[in-house]
Amino acid sequence: xxxxxxxxxxxxxxxxxxxxxxxxxxxxxxxxxxxxxxxxxxxxxxxxxxxxxxxxxxxxxxxxxxxxxxxxxxxxxxxxxxxxxxxxxxxxxxxxxxxxxxxxxxxxxxxx
Amino acid sequence: xxxxxxxxxxxxxxxxxxxxxxxxxxxxxxxxxxxxxxxxxxxxxxxxxxxxxxxxxxxxxxxxxxxxxxxxxxxxxxxxxxxxxxxxxxxxxxxxxxxxxxxxxxxxxxxxx
Numbered sequence: 001x002x003x004x005x006x007x008x009x010x011x012x013x014x015x016x017x018x019x020x021x022x023x024x025x026x027x028x029x030x031x032x033x034x035x036x037x038x039x040x041x042x043x044x045x046x047x048x049x050x051x052x053x054x055x056x057x058x059x060x061x062x063x064x065x066x067x068x069x070x071x072x073x074x075x076x077x078x079x080x081x082x083x084x085x086x087x088x089x090x091x092x093x094x095x096x097x098x099x100x101x102x103x104x105x106x107x108x109x110x111x112x
Numbered sequence: 113x114x115x116x117x118x119x120x121x122x123x124x125x126x127x128x129x130x131x132x133x134x135x136x137x138x139x140x141x142x143x144x145x146x147x148x149x150x151x152x153x154x155x156x157x158x159x160x161x162x163x164x165x166x167x168x169x170x171x172x173x174x175x176x177x178x179x180x181x182x183x184x185x186x187x188x189x190x191x192x193x194x195x196x197x198x199x200x201x202x203x204x205x206x207x208x209x210x211x212x213x214x215x216x217x218x219x220x221x222x223x224x225x
Contacts, residue, residue, distance in 0.1 A: 004154075006154075009152075031210070032209070032210045032211050036213075036216075041218075042218055042219075043202050043204075043218050043219055044155070044202070044214075044216045045216070046213030046214060049210075049211035049213060050211065051210065051211050089154060089155065093209060093210070095209075095210070096209055096210070097209055098145060098160045098161070098168075098209055099157060099168075099170060100145065100214070101157065102147070102154040102155040102156070104152055104153055105154050
Protein backbone atom coordinates (compact mmCIF):
# COMPACT_ATOMS: atom_id res chain seq x y z
CA UNK A 1 0.00 0.00 0.00
CA UNK A 2 1.21 3.46 -0.83
CA UNK A 3 1.44 5.34 2.44
CA UNK A 4 2.60 8.59 0.86
CA UNK A 5 0.69 9.95 -2.11
CA UNK A 6 1.34 12.76 -4.54
CA UNK A 7 -1.76 12.94 -6.67
CA UNK A 8 -0.52 15.50 -9.18
CA UNK A 9 1.99 13.97 -11.60
CA UNK A 10 2.85 17.37 -13.04
CA UNK A 11 2.58 21.10 -12.41
CA UNK A 12 3.43 24.02 -14.66
CA UNK A 13 3.85 27.60 -13.39
CA UNK A 14 5.18 30.88 -14.70
CA UNK A 15 8.51 32.23 -13.50
CA UNK A 16 8.06 34.50 -10.50
CA UNK A 17 4.76 32.96 -9.44
CA UNK A 18 4.14 30.57 -6.55
CA UNK A 19 4.47 26.79 -6.97
CA UNK A 20 2.43 24.64 -4.59
CA UNK A 21 3.15 20.93 -4.45
CA UNK A 22 0.88 18.69 -2.40
CA UNK A 23 1.33 15.41 -0.55
CA UNK A 24 -1.00 13.20 1.50
CA UNK A 25 -0.13 10.37 3.85
CA UNK A 26 -2.05 7.60 5.54
CA UNK A 27 0.27 6.36 8.30
CA UNK A 28 -0.37 8.21 11.57
CA UNK A 29 2.98 6.93 12.88
CA UNK A 30 4.94 9.24 10.58
CA UNK A 31 6.81 11.87 12.56
CA UNK A 32 9.13 13.39 9.98
CA UNK A 33 8.28 14.71 6.54
CA UNK A 34 10.79 15.63 3.88
CA UNK A 35 10.91 17.02 0.37
CA UNK A 36 13.49 15.99 -2.18
CA UNK A 37 14.27 17.43 -5.58
CA UNK A 38 15.49 15.30 -8.45
CA UNK A 39 17.04 16.22 -11.77
CA UNK A 40 17.29 13.65 -14.61
CA UNK A 41 20.15 11.13 -14.30
CA UNK A 42 20.94 12.29 -10.75
CA UNK A 43 20.02 11.08 -7.30
CA UNK A 44 17.41 12.96 -5.24
CA UNK A 45 18.67 15.95 -3.27
CA UNK A 46 17.28 16.83 0.15
CA UNK A 47 15.42 20.14 0.10
CA UNK A 48 13.52 20.82 3.32
CA UNK A 49 11.85 18.91 6.15
CA UNK A 50 9.45 19.29 9.05
CA UNK A 51 8.74 17.32 12.18
CA UNK A 52 5.23 16.54 13.37
CA UNK A 53 5.49 18.96 16.29
CA UNK A 54 5.55 21.89 13.86
CA UNK A 55 3.11 23.12 11.24
CA UNK A 56 5.46 25.27 9.18
CA UNK A 57 9.12 25.40 8.27
CA UNK A 58 10.82 27.96 6.03
CA UNK A 59 14.13 27.95 4.23
CA UNK A 60 14.60 30.84 1.84
CA UNK A 61 12.15 30.51 -1.04
CA UNK A 62 10.89 27.14 0.22
CA UNK A 63 8.21 26.65 2.87
CA UNK A 64 6.67 23.38 3.98
CA UNK A 65 3.28 23.32 5.69
CA UNK A 66 1.99 20.35 7.69
CA UNK A 67 -1.68 19.73 8.53
CA UNK A 68 -1.65 16.66 10.79
CA UNK A 69 -5.41 16.43 11.20
CA UNK A 70 -5.81 16.21 7.42
CA UNK A 71 -2.62 14.13 7.00
CA UNK A 72 -1.53 16.60 4.36
CA UNK A 73 1.59 18.58 3.64
CA UNK A 74 2.53 21.05 0.96
CA UNK A 75 5.67 22.67 -0.40
CA UNK A 76 5.50 26.32 -1.47
CA UNK A 77 8.17 27.80 -3.71
CA UNK A 78 8.11 31.59 -3.96
CA UNK A 79 9.15 33.02 -6.35
CA UNK A 80 9.51 30.11 -8.74
CA UNK A 81 12.57 30.07 -10.99
CA UNK A 82 13.32 28.07 -14.16
CA UNK A 83 16.08 26.25 -12.27
CA UNK A 84 13.40 24.84 -9.95
CA UNK A 85 12.14 22.67 -12.81
CA UNK A 86 12.61 19.11 -11.55
CA UNK A 87 10.71 16.19 -10.03
CA UNK A 88 9.79 16.76 -6.39
CA UNK A 89 9.32 13.83 -4.03
CA UNK A 90 7.54 13.92 -0.72
CA UNK A 91 8.82 11.44 1.91
CA UNK A 92 7.90 10.46 5.45
CA UNK A 93 9.32 8.30 8.24
CA UNK A 94 8.34 7.29 11.77
CA UNK A 95 10.24 8.55 14.81
CA UNK A 96 13.73 7.14 15.19
CA UNK A 97 13.22 4.77 12.28
CA UNK A 98 15.07 4.44 9.01
CA UNK A 99 11.99 3.22 7.13
CA UNK A 100 11.37 6.28 4.94
CA UNK A 101 8.61 6.10 2.34
CA UNK A 102 8.30 8.22 -0.77
CA UNK A 103 5.47 9.48 -2.93
CA UNK A 104 5.42 8.98 -6.69
CA UNK A 105 6.70 12.49 -7.38
CA UNK A 106 5.43 15.66 -9.08
CA UNK A 107 7.21 17.06 -12.12
CA UNK A 108 7.41 20.86 -11.80
CA UNK A 109 8.02 22.97 -14.89
CA UNK A 110 8.71 26.66 -14.40
CA UNK A 111 8.30 28.60 -17.64
CA UNK A 112 10.41 31.73 -18.28
CA UNK B 113 34.56 14.25 -0.07
CA UNK B 114 32.94 11.74 -2.46
CA UNK B 115 29.63 11.35 -0.58
CA UNK B 116 27.72 8.24 -1.69
CA UNK B 117 29.31 6.27 -4.52
CA UNK B 118 27.40 3.65 -6.48
CA UNK B 119 28.89 1.22 -8.98
CA UNK B 120 28.26 0.31 -11.70
CA UNK B 121 26.25 3.16 -13.28
CA UNK B 122 24.73 0.89 -15.90
CA UNK B 123 24.29 -2.89 -16.09
CA UNK B 124 22.52 -5.36 -18.34
CA UNK B 125 21.81 -8.81 -16.95
CA UNK B 126 20.24 -11.91 -18.35
CA UNK B 127 17.33 -13.48 -16.51
CA UNK B 128 18.62 -15.77 -13.78
CA UNK B 129 22.01 -14.12 -13.40
CA UNK B 130 23.12 -12.75 -10.07
CA UNK B 131 25.04 -9.59 -9.33
CA UNK B 132 25.95 -7.14 -6.59
CA UNK B 133 25.33 -3.42 -6.71
CA UNK B 134 27.98 -1.61 -4.73
CA UNK B 135 27.38 1.36 -2.43
CA UNK B 136 30.01 3.14 -0.37
CA UNK B 137 29.87 6.33 1.68
CA UNK B 138 32.72 8.26 3.26
CA UNK B 139 30.70 10.43 5.66
CA UNK B 140 30.67 7.97 8.58
CA UNK B 141 26.89 7.75 8.36
CA UNK B 142 25.19 5.07 10.44
CA UNK B 143 22.01 4.88 8.39
CA UNK B 144 21.96 3.50 4.87
CA UNK B 145 19.15 2.44 2.53
CA UNK B 146 18.50 1.01 -0.91
CA UNK B 147 15.63 2.25 -3.08
CA UNK B 148 14.39 1.42 -6.52
CA UNK B 149 12.69 3.96 -8.77
CA UNK B 150 10.09 2.88 -11.30
CA UNK B 151 7.93 5.12 -13.51
CA UNK B 152 4.80 6.32 -11.71
CA UNK B 153 5.79 4.67 -8.45
CA UNK B 154 8.38 6.97 -6.96
CA UNK B 155 11.11 5.46 -4.84
CA UNK B 156 10.36 2.24 -3.00
CA UNK B 157 12.47 1.06 -0.07
CA UNK B 158 14.14 -2.32 -0.57
CA UNK B 159 16.34 -2.77 2.52
CA UNK B 160 17.85 -0.50 5.12
CA UNK B 161 20.46 -0.55 7.86
CA UNK B 162 20.84 1.40 11.10
CA UNK B 163 24.47 0.42 11.59
CA UNK B 164 27.11 -2.20 10.89
CA UNK B 165 25.70 -5.69 11.36
CA UNK B 166 22.07 -4.53 11.43
CA UNK B 167 19.74 -4.69 8.43
CA UNK B 168 15.99 -4.79 7.94
CA UNK B 169 13.49 -5.21 5.14
CA UNK B 170 11.68 -2.36 3.50
CA UNK B 171 8.65 -2.26 1.25
CA UNK B 172 9.90 -4.48 -1.62
CA UNK B 173 12.64 -6.82 -0.29
CA UNK B 174 11.88 -9.98 -2.29
CA UNK B 175 14.67 -11.05 -4.61
CA UNK B 176 17.29 -8.90 -2.87
CA UNK B 177 19.80 -9.48 -0.10
CA UNK B 178 21.93 -7.02 1.83
CA UNK B 179 24.67 -7.11 4.43
CA UNK B 180 26.47 -4.40 6.39
CA UNK B 181 29.84 -5.59 7.56
CA UNK B 182 31.32 -2.07 7.75
CA UNK B 183 29.91 1.41 8.31
CA UNK B 184 31.08 2.48 4.85
CA UNK B 185 29.67 -0.26 2.60
CA UNK B 186 26.14 -1.50 1.96
CA UNK B 187 26.02 -3.83 -1.08
CA UNK B 188 22.76 -5.00 -2.63
CA UNK B 189 22.68 -8.51 -4.09
CA UNK B 190 20.27 -9.69 -6.74
CA UNK B 191 20.03 -13.44 -6.27
CA UNK B 192 18.44 -14.48 -9.57
CA UNK B 193 17.62 -11.50 -11.77
CA UNK B 194 14.12 -11.17 -13.24
CA UNK B 195 12.77 -8.66 -15.81
CA UNK B 196 10.62 -7.16 -13.00
CA UNK B 197 13.86 -6.00 -11.37
CA UNK B 198 14.61 -3.69 -14.29
CA UNK B 199 14.80 -0.34 -12.54
CA UNK B 200 17.01 2.48 -11.36
CA UNK B 201 18.54 1.71 -7.97
CA UNK B 202 19.57 4.39 -5.48
CA UNK B 203 21.63 4.02 -2.36
CA UNK B 204 21.33 6.65 0.37
CA UNK B 205 22.94 7.42 3.71
CA UNK B 206 22.31 9.70 6.67
CA UNK B 207 23.88 10.51 10.05
CA UNK B 208 20.47 10.39 11.67
CA UNK B 209 16.85 9.52 11.12
CA UNK B 210 14.24 12.24 11.13
CA UNK B 211 14.57 15.67 9.61
CA UNK B 212 18.22 15.48 8.66
CA UNK B 213 17.64 14.20 5.16
CA UNK B 214 19.49 11.56 3.21
CA UNK B 215 22.39 11.88 0.80
CA UNK B 216 21.75 9.85 -2.33
CA UNK B 217 24.11 8.30 -4.81
CA UNK B 218 23.69 8.97 -8.53
CA UNK B 219 22.03 5.62 -9.18
CA UNK B 220 22.55 2.35 -11.04
CA UNK B 221 20.39 1.73 -14.09
CA UNK B 222 19.77 -2.02 -14.33
CA UNK B 223 18.14 -3.79 -17.24
CA UNK B 224 17.24 -7.48 -17.02
CA UNK B 225 16.58 -9.15 -20.38
